[in-house]
Amino acid sequence: MGTLRTLVLGDPVVALDRAATIEDGAVIVTGTTIEAVGSREELAARGPFDRVIGGPEHIVMPGLVNGHFHSELSVGPGHYQYVFEQANVHVHGGYGPALERDLYLIAQHSIAAMIRGGQTAAVDMYYGRPSLPRFGTEPVLQAYADSGFRVAFGLVARDQHIYAHESDECFLERLPPALAAEVRASPMGYAWPLDEVFATYDHLARTWDGYDGRIRTVLAPDWTPACSDELYLRCRRLADDYGTGITSHVLETRAEMHFSHDHYGMSAVERLHRLGVLGPDMVCAHFVWVTDEELRIFADSGAVASNNPGSNLRLSAGIARTRDIMASGGRVAFGTDGISFNDDEDMFAELRLASYLYRDPRDFEHVRADSATLLRAAGENGARAVRHDDRIGRLAPGLLADLLVLDRTRITAPAGRYDATPFLDVLVDRAQRHDLRTVMINGQVVMDDGVLTTIDEAALATELESALRSRVYRPDARTRRHQELGHLVSGVLPDIYRDPYARDVVGGTLFNARAVPGRAFAPDVTGG
Structure with a gap:
């Protein structure tokens, strides 16, 4: 069987290349790559094709990249509502015992949700199960391999302040002795032995990195309070040795921001910079509490910040400074954290939420994010985040064929309403996962007219329900x-x-108030 050639039609094709959109456009896909992008009339003449997908009632666009994801969380919808410092002492006890097959099913469930939500790639920070061989990483990677999905996969490592933002001994001293002993012997803090974690990474890097041109393995030091300088440096050395990358939670919470200053005498970004950890191959997840002083360091580093707007709100983390990061020249991608705004991994909704939170009511001239800039950032920086720089994130000849085909009917209805509105604004403001019809990853159709082709969702649902109920x-x-x-x-x-x-901070913007300084409240008692 020869290499398949597919013609993908859309009006428009959202290429995000030199031209942002191409009206009445087309994309030719040959094997895993894009052969050509241009007008329908011109490209249709280059047939024959094995298949034609889409048409004038469709929109074609690059696949979206989830810059920060935890595949373990998809079977816990609605559970994660804590401020993270509170959640930290519960993470270890979220689920009961699991088999390797259970982890494979959970991962497939997560991947199916991402595909249906418009994602073709993700950065997966995986916490793992210490009771299973190699922490249960291989069944999850096998799920990615079988599904055709693209991923940068990292097993989390942590080694200090594992219970709270103070030394482990200080935390345990706050507890009654019997409870402290029980906590010490429990998996609370989920800090697995580092030698085992890094031995697993070595195996995964040698076995899985580069698989089918889709799977990368990265280092995943958990977050700045829970990782010592030595752990970060070890991750940097390995990332350099293997030519992979690093992902870490950075400045997710207000308390984490203060922790860095209190314990290290410097900001989290400055600490990572001085250690030589920050660089173009690093993803800083959440990145809410970055200060003006840190923005320059971050922008110069080439690292990517993953703004996870729905998760940031659900966890009371705050609002990432997307506007300021981009203005400083910094790179921003977008993610769901596995606990998206609606528990459905709809990346269109997450981008829309990010664009709304970008706005600053004090800036009348630039009320909204430029939609083309936002989408280009999601594509280009998402590609860097999953270690596929300049190979995905836009539609151009020679790039890998990761793309989406949406039904435009609902997005552009009612007829005539949006004729004078820039099309990309309409797309950002109105597209939903329910509009998605076809998904292609690496040239393979993984969702065909609303039906997943690499995951049997009916069989998955039946087996997963049994696994969840019984274990x-x-x-x-x-x-x-x-x-x-x-x-x-x-x-x-x-x-x-x-x-x-409780400490005061200088806010990035202002959307509400408790009182007006110098003005006393005087209720109207006249009745008039």
């Missing part, structure tokens, strides 16, 4: 006790975090 959501006595420990220690958290969350 994952049926914890044994030991796991139930681990779950209880999170609640038993949570009473000491307010004393640790009350101060950093």
Whole structure:
């Protein structure tokens, strides 16, 4: 069987290349790559084709990249509502015992949701299961391999301040001795032995990195309070040795921001910069609490910030400074964190939320984000985040064929309403996962007219439900006790975090007020 040639039609084709859009356009895909992008009339004459997809009632655009994702979270919708410092003591007890097959099913469930939400690639920070060989990483990678999805996959590592933003011994001293001993022996803090973590990474890098041109393996130091300088430096050395990359939670919360200054005498970004960790191959997830002083360092580094707007709001983390990061020359991608705004991994909704939160009511001349700039950033920086720089994220000859085909009917209805509106504004403001019809990754159609082709969703749902009922959501006595420990220690958290969350900061923007300085409230008692 020869190499397949496919003609993909859209009006428009959102290329995000030299031309942002091509009216009545087309894309020729040959094998895994894009052969040509141009007008329908010109490209249709280059047939024959094995298949024609789309038409004048469709929109064609690059696949979207999820810059920050946790594949383990898709089977826990609605669960993650805590400020992260509070959630941290519960993460270890979220699920009961699981088999490798269970992890494969959970990963497939996550991948199916991402495909249906318009994603063709993701950065997956995977926490793993210490009871399983290589922390259960290989069944998850096998799920990515079987699904045809593109991923940069990292097993999380952490080695200090694993319970809270203070030394582990200080935290344990706050607890009654018997409870402290139980916590010490439990998986709370989810800090697996580093030698085992790095031995697993070595195996994954040698076995999986580069698989089918889709899978990359990256280092994943968890977040700045939980990673020592030595751990970050070890990750940097390995990333350089293997030519892979790094992803880490950076400046997700207000307390994390203060932690860096209190414990290291400098900001989190300056710390990473001085260590030599920050660089073009690094993704800084969330990146909410970056200051003006740090923006220059970050922009110069070439690193990518993943703004996860729905997750940031759900976890009370705050609003990422997308506007200011981009204005400084910094790189911004977008992610869902596995707990998207609507628990459906709809990347169109996340981009729309990001564009709304970008706005500053004090700037009348630039109320909204330029949609072409936003979409180009999502594509270009998303490509860098998954370690496929300049190979995906736009539609151009020679690039890999990761693309979406949407039905434009609902997006542009009612007829005539948006004729005078820039098309990309309409796309950003109105597209939803339900408009998506076909998804192509690496030249392979993984969703065909609304039906996934690489994942049997009906069989997956049946087997996954059995796994969840019989194991994952049926914890044994030991796991139930681990779950209880999170609640038993949570009473000491307010004393640790009350101060950093109460300290004044200079806000990036202002959307509400408690009072007007110098104005006393005088209720109208006249009735008039």
